[in-house]
Amino acid sequence: MSRKMPSLNTSSSADISFLLLTFFLLTSSITNEQGIPRLLPKISNQEKQQQEDIRERNILTILVNKNDDVLINKTQILKKEDIATKLKDIAKEFLANPRNADNLPEKTVKQIDGLGTFAVSKGVISLTNDNSTTFATYILVQNELQKAVNELRDETSLNYFGQKYEKLAPEEKKAIQEAIPINISEATSK
């Protein structure tokens, strides 16, 4: 003899799961962390020694003052508004040195896996901030320098692998990173 099961009243279970849902909505965040990654240099005693060894043509000095203006190589002044438009091209030309000019950095020919021989620039960007520089300007400068490096990497990777740097396999990325390193040295501000 079949007996009918009494139906369970499940209307409150929806309320319970609603409660759980709101709890998780409140305690969690969907903000994805994004930003400009940097590696700080290690502290070493030979730091000063190394800096003296670098030749003048291999350094691009960028000085950000307290009015958020930029002084490049002690001669060229960029106003705050011009940083976003001009700094990238200056940094790019410095790092690439396309015409092998005498006043731009030297290159060393290196053997890189996946690329063959590649002339790696010896250029170092030296970044100095005033104590009163705002963080926004600092990030703007860092962003422009990163953009210069990214564009060079994209160009190189289009030449060698036929696609943009972002889409490369990890080992290819490593090769490009070796070919175009990010050399930003930050002196302690005065």
Next chain:
Amino acid sequence: MARFKKNGKKELPEINNSSMSDIIFMFLFFFMVITTMRESDAAVKFTAPHATEYQKLEKKSSIATIYMGAPKRDGIPAIDEKVSIQLNDKFASTRAEIMRRDVSDFIKGERESCANKGKDPNTITYSLKIDQEVQMRYVNILKQELRENNALKINYATKKDKKNEK
């Protein structure tokens, strides 16, 4: 026609709402999967500077967050009454030497707890969430302290720049 005649009592049939909880549970699981637990609330004002060349931060498990900005409410220690440093959920002291010690204690603590979990402490990324108005003198102190404690992987939190998007 007697077949279509209705009974005198008119009663609404009960709506079966047993599947409603299933749907909400589905929502719940969806949110649990796509979100991460919030570890600390920022008690300092923090507006990230704009940038175009940002990268997404991976490995959310090994991130230590350091906030820097103007305090949101009274009672938070602030340097020159302008800048507070928040280390995950604690605040660094304002006096210069103690502040340095607080920061370095925080980094050491993070590295130790990371080592206890069996991971390499050098893989921790320090996410620096610094307000765009903060002056570099405070940022430099923080950076120097990070360097001295061998915490070299950092990330400057930035916001998407809508104007200059490619």
